[in-house]
Amino acid sequence: MTPSDIDAAIRLWRDTPGMGLSVHDDNPEAVARFIERNPRTCLVADDGQGLLGCVLCGHDGRRATIYHLAVRQDARLRGVGKALVTACASAMSMEGIDKLRLLVFKTNEGGNAFWESIGFHARDDVVYRDKRSKENKESKASFLFNGECDIMKSLNVESRDC
Ligand SMILES: CC(C)(COP(=O)(O)OP(=O)(O)OC[C@H]1O[C@@H](n2cnc3c(N)ncnc32)[C@H](O)[C@@H]1OP(=O)(O)O)[C@@H](O)C(=O)NCCC(=O)NCCS
Numbered sequence: 001m002t003p004s005d006i007d008a009a010i011r012l013w014r015d016t017p018g019m020g021l022s023v024h025d026d027n028p029e030a031v032a033r034f035i036e037r038n039p040r041t042c043l044v045a046d047d048g049q050g051l052l053g054c055v056l057c058g059h060d061g062r063r064a065t066i067y068h069l070a071v072r073q074d075a076r077l078r079g080v081g082k083a084l085v086t087a088c089a090s091a092m093s094m095e096g097i098d099k100l101r102l103l104v105f106k107t108n109e110g111g112n113a114f115w116e117s118i119g120f121h122a123r124d125d126v127v128y129r130d131k132r133s134k135e136n137k138e139s140k141a142s143f144l145f146n147g148e149c150d151i152m153k154s155l156n157v158e159s160r161d162c
Pocket residue numbers: 016018067068069070071072075076077078079080081082083102103104108109110111113114115117118
């Protein structure tokens with residue numbers, strides 16, 4: 001993925017029901033920062049006429065995390081999603097990272113069926129916890145003030161921040 005893919009990637013995510021988008025992490029600047037940090041492991045599938053699918057993948061030196069895998073509705077069940085994840089795994093392997101993980105909503109039946117079928121098994125021995133920094137809480141307030149959550153809801157986009 002290069003900076004020129006970012007707008008199309010964000011459009012695909014916004015057009016994909018059920019993606020857990022964040023106003024903090026899924027704006028063009030934040031995505032650009034992510035791909036700058038992970039230049040070889042954020043990938044797109046393109047048929048020459050446009051984006052078929054994309055995925056963000058980054059690592060912290062121990063493990064890789066996969067974010068926002070999405071394949072355009074009319075390109076699904078043709079192996080694009082699996083090819084993107086396989087390519088991510090190879091790219092990570094080149095960086096010495098062999099363990100990949102991801103989060104997926106429990107309610108995402110199709111997504112969970114996909115991950116299961118390509119060998120990403122659910123763990124029931126861990127609890128996912130997180131916390132936002134003060135700085136992020138302040139920027140959330142400014143988005144709320146600007147009606148960002150109303151816009152996200154009207155677009156039928158789920159957001160962790162609203
Ligand atoms: C999940 C998603 C990325 C799968 O992409 P895809 O290109 O259709 O998947 P593939 O064609 O590569 O499928 C790989 C395997 O998963 C299976 N699979 C894919 N979608 C499935 C579904 N909805 N239900 C059951 N199995 C599914 C395929 O049958 C295939 O199995 P096989 O190798 O045994 O034939 C796509 O449906 C999508 O974008 N969904 C919305 C976003 C999302 O949920 N992302 C994942 C959460 S982070």
